[in-house]
Amino acid sequence: MTTLLLARHGLTDLTGPVLAGRTPGVHLSEAGRAQAAALAGRVAGVRLDAIVSSPLERCRETAEAVAEGRETDVRIDDRFIECGYGEWTGRPLTELAKEPLWQVVQAHPSAVTFPEGESLAGMQHRAVAAVREWNRTLGSKAVYLVCSHGDVIKAIVADALGLHLDQFQRITADPAALTVIRYAPLRPFVLRVNDMGELRLPEDSEEKDGGENITGSDAAVGGGPGTT
Numbered sequence: 001m002t003t004l005l006l007a008r009h010g011l012t013d014l015t016g017p018v019l020a021g022r023t024p025g026v027h028l029s030e031a032g033r034a035q036a037a038a039l040a041g042r043v044a045g046v047r048l049d050a051i052v053s054s055p056l057e058r059c060r061e062t063a064e065a066v067a068e069g070r071e072t073d074v075r076i077d078d079r080f081i082e083c084g085y086g087e088w089t090g091r092p093l094t095e096l097a098k099e100p101l102w103q104v105v106q107a108h109p110s111a112v113t114f115p116e117g118e119s120l121a122g123m124q125h126r127a128v129a130a131v132r133e134w135n136r137t138l139g140s141k142a143v144y145l146v147c148s149h150g151d152v153i154k155a156i157v158a159d160a161l162g163l164h165l166d167q168f169q170r171i172t173a174d175p176a177a178l179t180v181i182r183y184a185p186l187r188p189f190v191l192r193v194n195d196m197g198e199l200r201l202p203e204d205s206e207e208k209d210g211g212e213n214i215t216g217s218d219a220a221v222g223g224g225p226g227t228t
């Protein structure tokens with residue numbers, strides 16, 4: 001079972017008030033750098049077979065903080081880049097909330113294509129395809145970290161939960177929070193969502209699926225003795 005650690009980048013000066021999107025040159029703020037360093041500390045005890053990042057600076061800087069002191073270089077995968085928000089890019093959230101499309105983004109995201117930009121469904125498709133390919137490339141024993149963006153992480157989690165994209169606004173991905181998904185042949189197991197605590201994954205933990213591990217994908221009826 002391949003274990004994926006999904007990390008959202010740390011804070012930037014734009015995070016919150018402005019939809020940064022793919023705007024170039026948006027770096028971590030001082031608070032964001034502190035969050036990235038703290039994230040590195042929270043996963044310090046976890047073996048990482050690969051560290052992958054969106055090409056945008058705020059993710060690369062977060063991923064590089066995690067890579068510091070490890071023998072693993074950060075690898076860039078464009079499929080983890082922020083959703084293409086098109087003409088919404090760089091606009092204040094308070095202004096965007098008055099657009100008619102805002103309500104569709106809230107209630108029916110699978111129908112949304114941003115003006116001159118990408119659809120949320122297209123974003124989910126390319127990000128999930130990237131996860132599946134990394135899972136295949138790294139193999140079933142691998143543990144790897146991907147640093148990406150809020151909507152991208154939420155879309156990957158929705159897929160792992162078997163949720164339609166229209167439910168993805170129910171999921172939260174805060175700056176520098178970790179989400180952990182273990183991909184078994186028959187289903188993903190979502191182990192952590194939006195977690196800010198220390199992560200420990202014992203070396204043999206991939207052998208556990210919560211239950212008897214009869215097929216490598218079975219879920220334990222009743223919940224089992226624990227997954228990590």
Ligand SMILES: O=C(O)[C@@H](CO)OP(=O)(O)O
Pocket residue numbers: 008009014015016018019020021022082148149150151
């Ligand atoms: O401001 C946000 O919430 C957007 C900006 O693109 O997402 P993220 O910060 O995850 O890149």
